[in-house]
Amino acid sequence: MSAGDEIITPVTKPEAVSMAEIHAMRGLTDAVSALGRQVERMNAKVDDVRERVIKLEAREYERQIKALNDRLSAAFKRIDDLEGTRDQQKGAKALVDWLRQTAPWLLAGIAAFVAGISIKNGAGA
Template identity: 45%
Template sequence: MADTGTLGEAQLFALRQISDNLAAQTRRLEGLGAKVDDVRERLARLEAQEAGVLVEAVRRELKSALSRIDALEAQRDRVAGAA
């Protein structure tokens, strides 16, 4: 009878250890999930900033191209008027 009680206590102890380990791993995974979410948000912000920079560069190039087109059209009009 004493052996059965000792065996039951050992099994109960082992189950508690397993339960505690699973709880600890669950907490770690939740922490990792929060870190992944944080990294995902940071990456999205960086991509948005990069896109903003690229859009501004395209706007500057477009403005420059439109200025050159205006200058060329003005020159064409002067040449056509002189002819």
């Protein structure tokens, strides 16, 4: 209704007070509804921000985990290299120990073989 379409009718004071209260309550209801919609929008924004923070944290944790995995892989490679070197050293030490233990027998066998050949060549001549 526009201002020119209003009709003024006489009402009693209690009716006027009731109408004023109803009008005020409708205004309050509209204001509360508007605030409720604002709160819902803010909640949606907070949820969006929360999701973004979670995604950022997840990406950071993924980067940290990848860096740790890379470091762990490098450490395992280093351990494998060191174990390989240790095994080579053990093998070389075992060979030296074996030669040290068998060298006198081996030299005696070679000397006997050479002596046998020398005797055979000397006896046949």
